[in-house]
Structure formats: C-alpha cells, structure tokens
Amino acid sequence: MPIRAPSRAVLHRLAVGVAVAGLVILFDQLSKAAILRALPEGGMNGVIVVLPVLDFLLTWNRGASYSLGAGLGLHGPLFFIALSFVIIVVLFGWMAKSRGAATLIALGAIIGGAITNNLLDRVRFGAVEDFLHFHVGSFAPFGYFNLADSAISLGAVVLVFESLFTPPTSLKNTP
Numbered sequence: 158m159p160i161r162a163p164s165r166a167v168l169h170r171l172a173v174g175v176a177v178a179g180l181v182i183l184f185d186q187l188s189k190a191a192i193l194r195a196l197p198e199g200g201m202n203g204v205i206v207v208l209p210v211l212d213f214l215l216t217w218n219r220g221a222s223y224s225l226g227a228g229l230g231l232h233g234p235l236f237f238i239a240l241s242f243v244i245i246v247v248l249f250g251w252m253a254k255s256r257g258a259a260t261l262i263a264l265g266a267i268i269g270g271a272i273t274n275n276l277l278d279r280v281r282f283g284a285v286e287d288f289l290h291f292h293v294g295s296f297a298p299f300g301y302f303n304l305a306d307s308a309i310s311l312g313a314v315v316l317v318f319e320s321l322f323t324p325p326t327s328l329k330n331t332p
Contacts, residue, residue, distance in 0.1 A: 167253050170261055174252040177265025178272065185273040185305040192288045211291055216301045217284040241275035257323070259315055266312035270305035 163171075196203045196215040205213040245268055252264045278285045287301035 163253070170255060171249070171253055173258070173261045174249075174265035174268065177262050178269030181266055181269025181305060181308040182273045182277070185270070185303060185308070186277065188304050189278070189286045189288070192286065196288075210293055211289070213288050214290050214301065216287045217282065218287050218301070219284045237275050238279050241271045245271050245276075257319065259319055263312040263315035263319075266308040267316075270307075270309035270312070274303070274305040274309075 192213060192215055195205060196213070203215070207213060248264050248268050248271075252261060252268075255261050255264065274285045285303070285305075287303050287306070289302050289304075289307075290297060291299055
C-alpha cells in the first residue's frame with residue numbers, strides 16, 4: 158500500500174502546533190538557564206523573592222508532578238523519557254487531526270512542555286529543574302514548578318474546557 162503525503166491542511170495544523178511547542182521550549186529553557194546562573198549551585202542555598210506570593214527557589218524533581226515516582230532510582234529518568242516520547246507521538250497524531258486553533262495551541266503547549274521537561278532536562282540533568290514557588294504564607298498548593306509545567310497545565314485546561322463546552326463536529330467526509 159503506497160504511503161500518501163500529508164495534505165496542506167495537516168501540514169498547516171502541525172506547523173501551528175510545532176511553533177507553539179518551540180516557543181514553550183525556548184522560554185522554558187531560557188528561564189531555567191537564568192535561574193541556574195542566578196541561584197547558587199547545589200539547589201536550595203538561595204531564594205529570590207519576586208513578590209510576597211512568589212519566590213524563585215531552585216529544586217530538582219526526579220519524579221513526575223509533585224515528585225511522584227522520584228524513588229525509581231536510575232531507571233526513573235529512562236521511564237519518564239520513554240513515557241514522554243509515547244505521549245508526544247500520540248499528541249502529534251491528535252494535532253494532525255484537530256481542527257480548532259485552541260486545540261492546536263493547547264496540544265503544542267503540552268508537547269513543548271513535555272519535550273523541554275521530560276526529554277531535554279532529564280537527558281541533560283537526570284531530573285527536571287523547578288523554580289517557581291507560589292505561596293500564601295506557608296500555604297503552597299502547587300509545590301515547585303516551571304514554565305513548561307505551566308504550559309502543560311494550561312494546555313490541559315483548554316482541552317478539558319473545549320471538550321465540555323464546544324459542540325461536537327463530525328469529521329466524516331472531510332479531508
């Protein structure tokens with residue numbers, strides 16, 4: 158069976174998503190490089206107070222969200238790299254079939270966040286660099302995170318919002 162080239166519409170959708178992913182990767186990696194330069198090596202030796210509710214504090218997350226899976230030892234980074242790769246491939250497939258701009262942007266944000274956190278950081282450092290710490294006094298509901306985590310979370314919220322409030326459309330008989 159011959160392999161068909163993707164249509165212009167599919168290429169356009171992928172280009173939008175890849176552009177968003179690229180921006181997420183760029184800004185996340187630039188912010189992480191700035192924090193690595195600004196805070197002392199070794200992690201939690203320095204804090205930059207940005208606002209009364211926001212600190213920059215360098216931490217290394219060896220697990221997933223909220224350090225889940227951090228105890229996997231040497232196999233942890235490999236597990237999260239492999240899992241991220243599978244998720245990224247699935248999301249690219251979804252992106253190729255998506256029609257709405259919000260969905261493309263959300264998928265691009267999630268893919269970019271997954272690439273920069275779970276592939277780039279884990280390959281380079283064996284962990285994800287987190288530094289954003291929102292809190293009200295000692296109450297800190299989000300733990301430590303970074304721009305990629307924010308992109309993934311916002312992308313997921315957009316996808317959930319769209320699934321709940323956007324009327325379904327039929328893709329039957331469409332290119």
